[in-house]
Amino acid sequence: MKKRVVLTFPKQTIEEPITYHLIRDYDLMVNILSAKVNPNEEGRMVIELSGRNKRMNNGIEYLKGLGVTIQSLAQDVTWDEQKCIHCTACISLCPSHALSVDRSQMLVSFNPDRCIVCGLCLKACPYHAIEIQF
Secondary structure: OEEEEEEEEOHHHOOOOHHHHHHHOOOOEEEEEEEEOOOOOOEEEEEEEEOOHHHHHHHHHHHHHOOOEEEEHHHOEEEOOOOOOOOOOOHHHOOOOOEEEEOOOOEEEEOOOOOOOOOHHHHHOOOOOEEEOO
16 A cells, blocks of 8 residues: 655654654655654655555554644645646656646646645746645
């Protein structure tokens, strides 16, 4: 089972070796896609978890027990095709190639499974066609 999630850490858990415990205690594979963690502040990390269902559920319960908020990544990134004018300003900035262009038709498309929620596209799009809701 694979799951991409956004973890929001309360500032008191920043010093906890959370990914270490997910790997060692719950036998999960943890792929950190992006992170913003600073001392004495709330932290946010986008990760991909892989493992067996039961272990995944136990690992998620461990996180919840620490007060970590867990959100599905797919629910947090939206691309509004109606607002997009397919100018391609976002394409070259997207490190994961979640945004791409069909050159034959010059149409932009968005693949949420590739998105790592880096936010670079937000700055590039003058029409606010992409939103990240945390």
